[in-house]
Amino acid sequence: MxxxxxxxxxxxxxxxxxxxxxxxxxxxxxxxxxxxxxxxxxxxxxxxxxxxxxxxxxxxxxxxxxxxxxxxxxxxxxxxxxxxxxxxxxxxxxxxxxxxxxxxxxxxxxxxxxxxxxQLSAMFGIRGKPWFQAAHAAVQAGRIGNVRLMQAQKSYKLGARPAFFSHREQSGGLIPWVGSHAIDWLQWFSGASFRSVSAQHSRAHNGGNGDLEVSAQCLFEMSDEISASLSIDYLRPANAPSHDDDRIRIVGTRGILEVRDQQAFLFNDEAASAQTLALPAERAIFASFVDQIRGSAPCMVRAEEAFAATQASLLAREAADSGNKLLF
Amino acid sequence: MxxxxxxxxxxxxxxxxxxxxxxxxxxxxxxxxxxxxxxxxxxxxxxxxxxxxxxxxxxxxxxxxxxxxxxxxxxxxxxxxxxxxxxxxxxxxxxxxxxxxxxxxxxxxxxxxxxxxxQLSAMFGIRGKPWFQAAHAAVQAGRIGNVRLMQAQKSYKLGARPAFFSHREQSGGLIPWVGSHAIDWLQWFSGASFRSVSAQHSRAHNGGNGDLEVSAQCLFEMSDEISASLSIDYLRPANAPSHDDDRIRIVGTRGILEVRDQQAFLFNDEAASAQTLALPAERAIFASFVDQIRGSAPCMVRAEEAFAATQASLLAREAADSGNKLLF
CATH class of the missing domain: 3.40.50.720 (NAD(P)-binding Rossmann-like Domain)
Structure with missing residues (x-):
């Protein structure tokens, strides 16, 4: 035990x-x-x-x-x-x-x-959601060919945030906290590495939450001339049915895959319209980490991936702070 | 006559x-x-x-x-x-x-x-489509509050392109030809002006079309800390039901508006779920230009807007060519 x-x-x-x-x-x-x-x-x-x-x-x-x-x-x-x-x-x-x-x-x-x-891993647990698992399996199986473009989205309700969110040195800001999830998806889906990043973020209309940003976008250049963008916001209406509106669209040489509304949609040369992918069971990240410690299987988020996603999110924040395009 | x-x-x-x-x-x-x-x-x-x-x-x-x-x-x-x-x-x-x-x-x-x-205008006629007209009217009426983030998409089938598309000096490349439509939407929906642009484009997997790019993304910084991104591709599957998959998502301080699948969806504090906006008649851009020449009404795309959208698309292409973030 x-x-x-x-x-x-x-x-x-x-x-x-x-x-x-x-x-x-x-x-x-x-x-x-x-x-x-x-x-x-x-x-x-x-x-x-x-x-x-x-x-x-x-x-x-x-x-x-x-x-x-x-x-x-x-x-x-x-x-x-x-x-x-x-x-x-x-x-x-x-x-x-x-x-x-x-x-x-x-x-x-x-x-x-x-x-x-x-051993070390990080709580990039959204990977384990059935719609992300289904989408990832389809990309891995080559059903959209080579990945060329990705657009990811994190949209959250602002709600009432704990006081520490108002202080950059305690919260880290919007891009690392909310955006790092999607930055992890970008590397996970493409298997590519980050080469450069341009980004913007804004504290305007942040509901009195100190220095917290509530809107941001990032543009990553990845290996193999793959381009990836990410939109992040805390502007999801308070009356929305769910807290988050997570999405990704992945354009490949053979088809296009989209995760939206807790579904995964595939459109490629196999059919004349988009297919809704069957959803597998959710994967639990902590159980997967325990598997790794017991030596039975690697964790679904490897330490190197956790470091890379964190680094990319911090570099993106620095690009937004400075207004400069930054190289990895 | x-x-x-x-x-x-x-x-x-x-x-x-x-x-x-x-x-x-x-x-x-x-x-x-x-x-x-x-x-x-x-x-x-x-x-x-x-x-x-x-x-x-x-x-x-x-x-x-x-x-x-x-x-x-x-x-x-x-x-x-x-x-x-x-x-x-x-x-x-x-x-x-x-x-x-x-x-x-x-x-x-x-x-x-x-x-x-x-008089001068340019063929940014997609503005006149019923779903874009409905969306624009909703933004103008303040139904999403202040615009903060925009994500636009142009996705086309490549098909068989005329030979001149293969030559940059004759075609201008992907961003000005396909992307300029969406760049025009960004200024039209927000009323904001362009401040800087970072961009990427790639000729990889272009089906033998010379120097034609088939995938691109742009990130624009606009006035009032508004952020706008744009994804452009010629990778829409050949068997898709339509040539194009035009989209825009506009995040405001009061709600979120999306144009997708030739519909306009509004989600704000007026209702507990997204509303599908009623669609007006299509507006015809050439008829609108004739109106302006006859002095009866301004053209739906003013000359200054046509110049600004073209300039932004050429600067975005230059940003992609050079790898530099460029200022307007």
Whole structure:
């Protein structure tokens, strides 16, 4: 039986709670950032009949529990520092994305990871959604030929954000927090690497959320002359039926694939109109990470992919801040 | 009765043929570019019972007929030179887009136009489609609030292109020919002006069409921190039910508007789900240009807009060629 500790409750700890079972149990929880509350996490655990001690200090928790895995999801600006210490202490790390909110912190974490001999992945769990799984399988099977163009979209409701979202140094900004998901899709679907990025973001009309950006677009040049764009916003109307409107359109030499409205649509030379792809079961990212630790299968998001998506999102943010096109 | 001459048959002369009536008639046709054939134009005229003499030399035609309007739609690289001469000869000009295929030729044409006292518009006729008219009216009425983000799409079948498409100096390339339509939408929907552009285009997998690009993306920074992206491709599957897949998504502070599948969808705080907008009648661009010449109403595409969209498309192409972000 493996043991996982959860640090923080500001991200997608639900991946961990949903991935527990006879192989792995929660052994402790603690806040990771100044002023972070654990109420929601505790309520979710209670609702699922999950019991584990709460510690007031995460280092003390790690000393006491000596977990196999640490799930890090505190304020985003603290991810890298805590994940790094966890690796140095000999724990595997399942981190919220982005892995870091500055390029320097990311480089340090990467170096520490490389020397640690430990496993690491990030919560790019949207890959596991049935519509993304179906779309990815179709691309992998060559059903659109060679990927040439990609357009991705993340559109969220703004809602009431915790106070730390208003501060760049704690939140990292819109592109790394919301955009990094879609940046991960771009590398995952194409298998290509990032070459350059131009980007824009704006804080206009942000509902009083400090320095938080609420709209952004990025244009990535990828290997093999593949072009990828990404639109990100917090402007989805409050009355929309779902929180998010995730999309991707992938244009290939043989056909076009679209993920939209929790469906995957394929249009190629096999049929005279678009086909709606059959949806497989959802893949759970935490269970996949546990598989990797047990040596049974690689995690669905490899550490290198988590680093690359984070790096691309931070470089995109820097391109937007500076107004410059930046090279990888 | 006004008289129009048509120079060339390589573009959308059908706008002219569809816009004839008691106010205006075709008075002559001639090719504009070396090697250009008029067979298709002649067949279309015959099919509509339109009769007008064919001339072997367009200058001789203008000398002989002395038309009020000249419609220019020869090889795209010849548009600017011929339009300029028509203005200098005292004719109004209804030009295929792009107005020019180089920034120098565009600047010269603009100067000639400004001094001419004549009218000019370009064939950005897609604005007149019912779904674009409905969407534009909704944005103008404030139904999505302030525009913040736009994503436009032009996706065409490649099909069998005339030989001149294979030569940059005659065709101008993918972004000016196909993309300029959508670049025009960006300025039209937002009312904003272009500030900078980054872009990419690729000739890979172009089906043996010389230097023709078949995929491209552009990212425009516009006034008021509005961000606009554009995806362009010739990769629409040959078996698709329509030649084109034109789209735009416009994100505002109050709602989101989408044109897709020849419909316009509005999602804002007025209703709990997306509304499909009622479609008005199509607006005909040539009839609108004739209105302007007769002094009854301004043309639906003003000369300044035609110049701005052409300039933005040429600067985007230059950004893609050079790999640099360029300022307007």
């Amino acid at each position: 493996l043991r996982v500790c959860i640090i923080g409750a500001s991200g997608h700890y639900r991946y961990v709670l949903e991935g527990l079972g006879p192989r792995i149990a929660v052994a402790g929880i603690a806040h990771g950032s100044e002023g972070e509350t654990l109420h929601q996490l505790q309520a979710h655990m209670q609702g699922r009949d999950i019991h584990a001690p709460r510690f007031d200090d995460w280092r003390h928790m790690l000393d006491t529990v000596q977990p196999d895995i640490v799930a890090v999801n505190c304020h985003f600006g603290d991810h890298a520092r805590i994940s790094q210490e966890c690796l140095l202490r000999g724990h595997h790390v399942f981190s919220e994305k982005p892995l870091a909110t500055t390029l320097d912190a990311l480089a340090e974490l990467r170096q520490t990871y490389a020397r640690s001999g430990k | 006004l008289r129009v001459c048509i120079i060339g048959a390589s573009g959308h002369y059908r706008y002219v043929l569809e816009g004839l009536g008691p106010r205006i008639a075709v008075a002559g046709i001639a090719h504009g570019s070396e090697g250009e054939t008029l067979h298709q134009l002649q067949a279309h005229m015959q099919g509509r019972d339109i009769h007008a003499p064919r001339f072997d030399d367009w200058r001789h035609m203008l000398d002989t007929v002395q038309p009020d309007i000249v419609a220019v739609n020869c090889h795209f690289g010849d548009h600017a030179r011929i339009s300029q001469e028509c203005l200098l000869r005292g004719h109004h000009v209804f030009s295929e887009k792009p107005l020019a295929t180089t920034l120098d030729a565009l600047a010269e044409l603009r100067q000639t136009y400004a001094r001419s006292g004549k």
